[in-house]
Amino acid sequence: MTNLLKIKKISETPFRKEVLGIFSKYNNAIPLSIIEKELKEYNRITLYRTIKIFIEKGIIHEITLSGNQSNYALCKEECSTVAHHQHIHFKCKGCNKIFCVEADKFPTIILPGYKIEQLEIQATGLCKSCSA
Amino acid sequence: MTNLLKIKKISETPFRKEVLGIFSKYNNAIPLSIIEKELKEYNRITLYRTIKIFIEKGIIHEITLSGNQSNYALCKEECSTVAHHQHIHFKCKGCNKIFCVEADKFPTIILPGYKIEQLEIQATGLCKSCSA
């Protein structure tokens, strides 16, 4: 976390550090609107560009669920190297938060005739806190 | 198909019939831009409202994949009744089309602590024509 920017070889600016700090404060994926609320003052354009470069560098990933604005979450280390996003995007109907959850066994799907290279699974239901 | 609008209890207007005709012409999901190209002349606002009501009535469903504009596809009959979208959204890297594909066995996923109510699976790879 500390030197993620350095590791990814992009300049360490105060703004980027602040945005990164917001991401690491949450354990769920967050939309732009939350980042904007957390930032005391900010420039819209710089934020767009920051999000864009974070995605390009594999620092965060975008999660788009039907009917929701895009959400963003920090990538796990494996993200950049091997299989990207071998986790499930879970949207809780209780708290409306979106989580990245590791599945003990990620399913394999066979579609006759189709050659599947990558799977992305999105689930809705109740998260740990909300189902307790 | 013929009287889908009547079945769903919304007015049968020429515009809606035309849009519905476009959907049934394609066997893959299509974005707004394609619908716009197919319509000789149209009103932007009416199109938005048409898409909206089609979704509400379960005539079409929206497919949002990361990095893509929204795509829309006709719902199967089961859609409106039992489980919604028990199929896979497949994006072909060859032709860039998005297909709704029925899987012979739809996977079950278990996330300890989480209560999963619905699954949405998105795959990327090569479709039948492009892998042949």
Next chain:
DNA sequence: CAATAAATGCAACAATGTTGCAATAATATT
């Protein structure tokens, strides 16, 4: 600490989506 390279912020614009309201068209009623 200077030279270089990159990021920021402004202005201006482009694309996308929404709302109220009057005109028009579709459906229901007699």
Next chain:
DNA sequence: AATATTATTGCAACATTGTTGCATTTATTG
């Protein structure tokens, strides 16, 4: 079949979201 009722359409105007060029400022390199 003609009218009453209800729903849809299209316009104007606006709101939101995202993009680009360019000068200024800031971070990194040596």
